[in-house]
């Protein structure tokens with residue numbers, strides 16, 4: 001009965017906190033297919049974390065619905081299954097690690113979710129390999145860097161063999177190398193294992209690597225498209241309280257100075273290509 005193609009389907013999704021005047025998530029319609037990588041952006045308070053919790057069945061919609069691999073989050077009896085299909089990584093690595101040894105931490109979810117003991121060893125090894133943390137299996141989590149801790153948190157979820165990985169600003173507390181480690185891990189899981197990714201981030205450079213971007217504002221989807229489609233609307237993105245990726249910003253500034261550079265440059269490589277193209281012309 002699980003829908004393997006459509007991993008997340010949200011229809012007219014709304015959520016209001018008790019006694020709040022307005023919906024924190026307000027009429028969201030979205031779909032994440034197998035192997036897709038979606039980035040969610042939006043200024044503080046725009047509803048991203050509330051949406052993430054709805055996608056993971058931590059919250060039940062006050063209106064509309066979310067299907068995770070075809071399973072309706074409104075059905076209490078499916079919550080357990082849904083959390084195995086869609087795992088969530090949060091912002092603070094220290095709040096997610098519960099055990100005093102890395103491999104025990106990865107085992108924790110497996111034990112709680114009734115995975116047969118005979119399979120647990122294999123699942124731990126597989127998950128630690130997937131996040132490139134095999135050498136740290138016997139280490140104490142408090143000895144690890146922030147990026148390593150987040151990779152352990154991701155391993156705990158990967159061990160459940162999920163179809164969707166939801167990350168809510170999971171790189172926000174990391175230094176640049178920790179962020180890079182986590183992003184590489186997430187991209188590898190997405191590309192090689194076909195795990196769908198929903199990445200909530202305030203780093204535009206991370207969003208630029210997604211297949212699609214969704215920008216939230218006041219609980220609604222204000223803008224959506226490929227990173228190129230979204231970020232080329234520089235003024236619109238800024239009006240929503242966000243930056244554009246650094247190279248898009250540079251291209252925009254150069255265009256304002258009369259340089260006929262493409263308006264949808266996203267990466268350093270693309271900028272180099274544009275500059276070469278322009279200098280060949282003169």
Ligand code: ADP
Pocket residue numbers: 017018020024042043044045046047048049050051
């Ligand atoms: P974001 O993750 O984009 O910063 P949130 O989903 O956390 O946004 O918040 C969306 C809106 O819901 C905000 O107006 C916020 O104040 C409100 N909100 C978030 N959590 C709660 C809560 N536990 N109780 C009441 N209101 C909340």
Ligand code: MG
Pocket residue numbers: 048049050169
């Ligand atoms: Mg948030």
